[in-house]
Amino acid sequence: MxxxxxxxxxxxxxxxxxxxxxxxxxxxxxxxxxxxxxxxxxxxxxxxxxxxxxxxxxxxxxxxxxxxxxxxxxxxxxxxxxxxxxxxxxGRPPEVRYRRVDGVSPRLQRLLDSLEASPAIIKTATWDVVAWNRAAAVVLTDYDALPPGQRNILHFLFRNPAVRAQQHDWDSIARFVVGAFRADVARAGLTSEAAELVAELRGMSPEFDALWQENEVWSSGNGDGVKRLVHPMLGQIELEYSAFAVDGRPDLNMIVYTPLDPEVTRRIRALAAQR
The missing domain is CATH 1.10.260.40 (lambda repressor-like DNA-binding domains)
Structure with missing residues (x-):
């Protein structure tokens, strides 16, 4: 030293x-x-x-x-x-301490709500969605309609046919999500905590099981930065996404999706305002 x-x-x-x-x-x-x-x-x-x-x-x-x-x-x-x-x-930060998250602070929720036309969510290291804005509810998933235990991104992707049908390239997205999830869980020291979720998904989704056995690891920054969806009301849309660490909570991650088309931006804002 x-x-x-x-x-x-x-x-x-x-x-x-x-x-x-x-x-x-x-x-x-x-x-x-x-x-x-x-x-x-x-x-x-x-x-x-x-x-x-x-x-x-x-x-x-x-x-x-x-x-x-x-x-x-x-x-x-x-x-x-x-x-x-x-x-x-x-010369480095300590390992992340895992805390059970049931919600976020009012300040953080106000930040999400201020993004009227940009879907935004906050997820844990085990990819549970714990906060979202109205734009996310109308574009991604209606999280309000789901009990807390079912607001997991891997659950949506591998067990919800409607969510799967919206993905422009489900195979590539699924491979990326599994690899990034594996890396996030290991980084947070939550391998044992995530074991039940992994076992459940492996038992119910042969596709998840196959990807999990490949042992690929991805960083969240390895994505191409653009999410393509086939939305039932908006049609085919493209959203740029950016991920941010939550200040003081390295186990939380905020993802913001920004529409590339001004007309899509207008329509998302209108749909969100109707909720």
């Missing part, structure tokens, strides 16, 4: 340590400085006091991800602080 980076890590650890109230953690005794002592942080993190002292002093080499996780817990770091700790200590 470079000297300047080690010093930045040490300064950050000290600043987080000194803001904590010892009494809240059951530590007592008179203190000359605010916050927890170094040995108290080490005790909470179950690491050597000497090793922790060296980290704050900018020496002792680079810490492991496991040690940083323990320290983050000991110091009660927020998600943003935990990420900063890993960037200083390892």
């Amino acid at each position: 470079a000297v300047s980076t080690a010093k930045s890590l040490g300064d950050f650890l000290k600043s987080r340590r000194t803001r904590l109230d010892p009494a809240s953690f059951g530590f007592s005794g008179r203190r000359r400085t605010p916050g927890l002592r170094r040995e108290e942080v080490a005790q909470r993190a179950n690491i050597s006091p000497t090793w922790y002292t060296w980290l704050e002093q900018g020496r002792g080499g680079g810490p492991s991800a496991e040690v940083l996780e323990r320290i983050a817990g000991a110091l009660m770091l927020t998600d943003a602080e935990r990420e900063h700790l890993f960037m200083l200590g390892l």
